[in-house]
Amino acid sequence: MSSDNGHKSYQMDSGARMNDSHKHKDKHRDKEHKHKEHKKDKEREKSKHSNSDHRDPSEKKHKDRDREREKEKEKEREREKVKHKDDSLERHRDKEKRREEKMKAHGADGKHKREKENGFASPPHIKSETDDNGYYHSPKHEKSVKRQYEDESEYKPKKVKVENEKKAKKRKHEDYYEEEEEEEDVKPKKKTKDKKLETAPGKKKVKKEPEEKWKWWEEERATDGSKWKFLEHKGPVFAPPYEPLPGHVRFYYDGKPFKLSNGAEEVATFFAKMLDHEYTTKDAFRKNFFKDWKKEMTSEEKAKLTDLNKCDFSEMNDYFKAQSEARKQMSKEEKQKIKEENERILEEYGFCVMDNHRERIGNFRIEPPGLFRGRGNHPKMGMLKRRIRPEDIIINCSKDSERPKPPAGTRWKEVRHDNKVTWLASWTENIQGSIKYIMLNPSSRIKGEKDWQKYETARRLKSCVDRIRNQYREDWKSKEMRIRQRAVALYFIDKLALRAGNEKEEGETADTVGCCSLRVEHIKLYPELDKQDYVVEFDFLGKDSIRYYNKIPVEKRVFKNLQLFMENKQPEDDLFDRLNTSILNKHLQELMDGLTAKVFRTYNASITLQQQLKQLTCSDDNLPAKILSYNRANRAVAILCNHQRAPPKTFEKTMQNLQTKIDEKKKQLSSAKKELKSAKADAKTLHDDKSRKAVETKKKAVQRIEEQLMKLEVQATDREENKQIALGTSKLNYLDPRISVAWCKKYDIPVEKIYNKTQREKFAWAIDMADEDFEF
DNA sequence: ACCCACACTTAGTAGTAGAACT
């Protein structure tokens, strides 16, 4: 069962481990005591044994896809180049930046301008802290910080919103209209407009995106913990009901056709659709599937169908393939029709009205039933994910809104009005028992504010990261084991951008770890390796069962501490047995308001981007070269954060095609050059205008071709370097978009080159507010 | 101190719409 995520060894280990897993915890406890008592002695001793290899040396044969192997190398190389440099640089610069940053925060960034633009001289009073500066604090604590802002003098009256709320009901969709015209001046006009709109008959729903987007970032944020005041929506879209198979498509049991009841047939089709996937051959998958399938069978079926291996779904599988083929072959008109229908649904269900604005919903369709496929070696793979009915759904909306109607003949599980949360609907999923939500799109105010806030927190970390680093270095020497562990873990989180590593329930999910949950088996210590001292080799499966493999030299103290932590432990014991994420986060909270482990990832990612951009961009480069630099900077971050992807299936081919094009271009270039030469010769002999002109033309042609060639080559490089690195995740979640926007502005690069449409929508706030001087 | 429920962010990928190519 493992092949997908590679790592046989891991899986076996974990399997073996599972049985006595709980014991470990107890063991740990015992150990902890010991550790405490002996720690001093140990410190002395520890230096002796460095790597206590309890592990089977073969362990690291990862059968991972080559991706990983290649990746490792690449990663190592890159890391060396990028990361380490960064580290040192970073630290120096941080100090300076810290100062600068403060200043900046106070007004250099354009936010202020904006605010002014909308023309509100605001009443200085109230919450001065409201962020004019566009700076958010988490409601709880950040006030002090943010408060530094000078311009409390202007901000907008928030009441506007409030007052509009009532109208909102009526108006609902009209809100966006107004925005088109008015955009910046928010409030006053609204009223007038509203009126107009109201009188206007009927549907104004024209599908638009408001040309003028609402600039929520110029408005004040609620401070009372409420996420909205008004919320109205149409409820989710349910999965289409099951359509029984046509009579000629049969299921066979033990070689003979077998007519399945409707319920059993539906579940069978889920399996049939996946036949091509390797995981349908895995034991766990088959076992889980069969067990759940039986639950849907009638008693006769249950009695007869006793062996999954005798089940033949191939005819069903063929049928579905044919269907999808047919779908592809549909005529234009048919496709058009479907498209229109989808748009209609989107218009109707894809938006909600939240506080006077029509906002896009992220996922308004309920997840259809099917077979669960977790990532990596998931113990629950193959289980039936059941169909969600209206009776399972909790609706959240405001009291004064028109509540969504459940489909005819059904009812919601509950309708509540909780404005302390952002979701519109939720249900409990049956595989893990977790709650799923329907929430807004990233372009929405509610997501955007949070995102912005996240980066502000990371920027605050920037200003105290030196202090924190000094502190954890000190803590490496602590007398207390728990403090040392905390300090070493934090060092990893900071230096390597590891995730926090919450504990997980064993047997419920794939066996993956983060920093705090690392086990002894996940690291190896080398007092010396490849000429470097104190090297730690990490090898573990992280989120999504993506392998993290890295060898890095660490400081001697860290190394010694690790030896200490590993003493007397089994491979499957926790490395940091006296630490967990809540202890760590509690500590971080004391170091800085709002600081948690994940902030380090955000901070290190963003600061790395900023540095790399500075370092790699040449103002003389042409556009493609600059973009290559950007992508490289982005790549440095993706490598740091270990964002991988499976190499695209067509990768080789694509590269080949590109190469062909390059070769052609080269030929073209040389012949163009030849022509130029002869044209020059002609011009020399002839001395006439015509030949001179010809020379000019040829010259231009050569230039053009050179440029094209260059562009192709850059593209090829970029692609090659990106083979198994995913840039999207960091771009979307870790890199302060203002850094990118500032870079674009500085080098006069259209943002479209960096962000596609969706991304521009998500980062509208940053695009609007960052100027070229923005400094993270 | 721990546990659990909950809310929300972060993650990779399958499938497809539409661009690019022939």
Add this chain to the structure above:
DNA sequence: AGTTCTACTACTAAGTGTGGGT
């Protein structure tokens, strides 16, 4: 005009972190 290629988007799993209860 059909085919191929690619960039997106939709989807949903898998994390993080908080807070309340015991």
